[in-house]
Amino acid sequence: MSGREILTLQFGHYANFVGTHWWNLQDLSFNYDPSTPSEINHDVLYREGQTSRGEVTFTPRLLLADLKGSFGSLSEEGDLYKPNIDPNNVQTNWNTSQLQVKHVEQRQPKNDFLKDLENPAELSKIHNKEYNFETTAKVWSDFLYSRFHPRTVEVIREYQHCNENTPFDAFTLGSAVWKTPQFAEDFSDRIRNYIEECDNFQGFHLITDCTNAFSGLSSSCLEFIGDEYNRKSVLVIPVIPSHFSDNDINSEGELAQSVLNDSVRVINLALSFNEFYANSSLFVPLCAGSKGWRQPGPKRSFKNVEYNNKLAYHSSAILAAALDTFTLKHRLKSSPFTLSDLAADLTHSGRKAAAASVNLPFPMGENSDLLESLDNCHDPLYYSITPNCHIGTRRAMQHITIRGIKEERLKKPLNKAEKQRELPAYRTKDIKEMMTMYLAYSTETTASIVTVGHEPLVVRSPFPQIFTKNLTSNGFLSNMRRSNENKVESIPLLAGLHCCTEVGKMIESLYCEAKKLKINRYHEFASGGLDKDSYEESLDNLFTLSENYDDNCFV
Known part of the structure; x- marks a missing residue:
């Protein structure tokens, strides 16, 4: 299926953490059994190609940018179309005794996971092995399972990853990188090359850091997309880490620097959100921290999940699981739904921003049915993963996606239903109808569009094992504690996108936070051409x- x-x-280091988990999750969902084809149309996000040896490849239709030194052992061209070459074993024609070496850049050693990826004997065991990714x-790239096309990776060589002397930390620095002919021409050419391969190109997913200079780089790219592909839809996912290392304070000097960094991040957020408002079809900020600004704040809590919010490897996995689920509707084979349909549903009257939610795993007993689970549910149906946003239950437009529950687990059979037969929901015929009814009762004056995916989210390694011991291997609640040897391999999941007053x-x-700051005091912005009026x-x-999100604007 094509089209x-x-x-x-993807722009930025944390965005690439989220993206890596997302592509890993999608690769794990591939079904190679022709008798049970996948319900997902992978052609939406993947492209088919061929190596020089005639081998068919299926790689993400992806462009990503990050700083020099942030790729670990990953080659810029990858090893899919040509093997990695050890420079120490390269035959040269010049006299090496006459060469003067001023600097040797050491290649990063590969961890056990990446070594196993290259070993055919270990490849089949990789999802069941124990890797200490924490x-x-x-x-x-240290936990990247997917294989990339050679044109995927773009390195920003002017800046070094984690270099405190020349930090890539201000919106204007990112804008300046885009203006360099070397970057802009190369990146825009790669975009054109990808799009020219498509039969029925519909638009872009743009995942970006928004607290550092990548906010400016992605905003400039977004402006280019608006000029060149103004009829195409763009879903922007600004991501905010759930922890910044400079917020771990041990001295007065570190406190002052942390306060300054927090202020710079707020300015970057304000400037980038303004650009997303102007140039995207819809943008959905994501953060596993509850505040997002000035600091990420306390971590979001999810029942049956235990994660370390200081680890980007953990927090980005939660965001990626939600991303994979709330984008499912426009990736299903059975659905003609598109990105433009999503934007049309959620952006009435200039409401370009939406909130996201997730409930992972969806709380359902291993021997329960959906009706029983919903009827006995006293906790929130979903939890916000948008910063500074508690998602309400009234006057909203929302897309809810639930996955991983089979239709045969909808309700008890008639001969065992007992009191279930008295419930109005017992008369529903499928999961979509039952969830729609539940949302109609639990959310006031809210329009809900429900999408059902029957396949669960596969969370085998390299996805982190952040699930509590009261879950079975397929992610359902149990009275028995799971042994350490048995890992959670898949989970049912619910995620949503919400347009509501709380987004405003x-x-x-x-x-209000950005209004407190005097832009002239922050020289990195002023030197980049940003004045007070702008x-x-x-x-x-x-x-x-x-x-635009005022109560009076909602119908």
């Missing part, structure tokens, strides 16, 4: 966006 192609763009995953309050909180105009636009 409806989407090109994914300590070995320093960069996102989220935007307003960012506006900054004030961006803030005014944010305030206008927040007003």
Whole structure:
């Protein structure tokens, strides 16, 4: 099945953490059994190719950018179309005794997981082996299972990853990188090359850091997309880490630097949200921290999940699981739904921003049915993963996706139903109808669109084992504790996108925080050409966006 192609763009280190988990999850969902074909149309996000040896490849339709030194052992061209070459074994024609070497850049050693990926004897065992990613995953490529096309990776060589002397930390620095002919021409050519391969290209997913200079780089790219492909839809996913290392304070000097860094991050957020408002079809901020700004704040809590919010490897996995689920509707074979349909549903009256939610795993007993689970549910149906946003239950438009529950587990059979037969929901015929009824009762004056995916989310390694011991291997609740040898391999999951008044309050909180800051005091922005009037105009636009979510605007 072909058509409806989407090109994914990733900007920044944390965005690439989220993206790596997302591509890993999708690769794990591939079904190679022709008798049980996948319900997902993988052609939407993947492209078919061929190596020089005639081998067929299926790789993400993806472009990503990150700083020099942030790729670990990953080659820029990858090893899919040509093998990695050890420079020490290369035959040369020049006299090496006459060469003067001033600097040798050491190749990063590969961890056990990456070594096993290259070993055919170990490849089949890789999802059942124990890898200590909590300590070995320093960069996102350390747990990358997917194989990339040679044109996927773009390295920003002017800046070094984690270099405190020349940090890539301000919106204007990212904008300046895009203006360099070397980057802009190369990156835009790669975009064109991908799109020219498509039969029925529909738009872009853009996942980006929004607290550092990648906010400016992605905003400039978004402006280019608007000029060149203004009829195509763009879903922007700004991501915020759930922890910044400079927030671990041990001295007065570190405190002062942390406060300054927090202020710079707020400015980057305000400037980028303004650009997303102007140039995207829809943008959905994600963060596993509850505040997002000035600091990420306390971590979001999920029942039956235990994760370390200081590890990007953990927090990005939660965001990726939600991303994979709330984008499912426009990736299903059975659905003609598109990105433009999603934007049309959630962006009435200039409401370009939406909130996201997730419940992982969806709380359902191993011997229960969906009706019993919903009827006995006293906890929230979903938990917000959008910063500074508590998702309400009234006056909203929402897309809810539930996956991993078979239709035969809808309700008890008639001869065993007992009191279930008295419930109005017992008369529903499928999961979609039951969930729609439940949402109609639990959310006031809210329009809900429900999508059902019957295949669960596969969470085998390299996805982190962050699930509590009261879950079975397929992610359902049990009275028995799972042994350490048995891992959770798949989970049922619910995720949503919400347009509601609380989104306006989220935007307003960012506006108020950014309004406190005097832009002229932050030389990295002023030297980049951002003056007070331009900054004030961006803030005014944010305030206008927040007003679009006023209660009186909702019908």
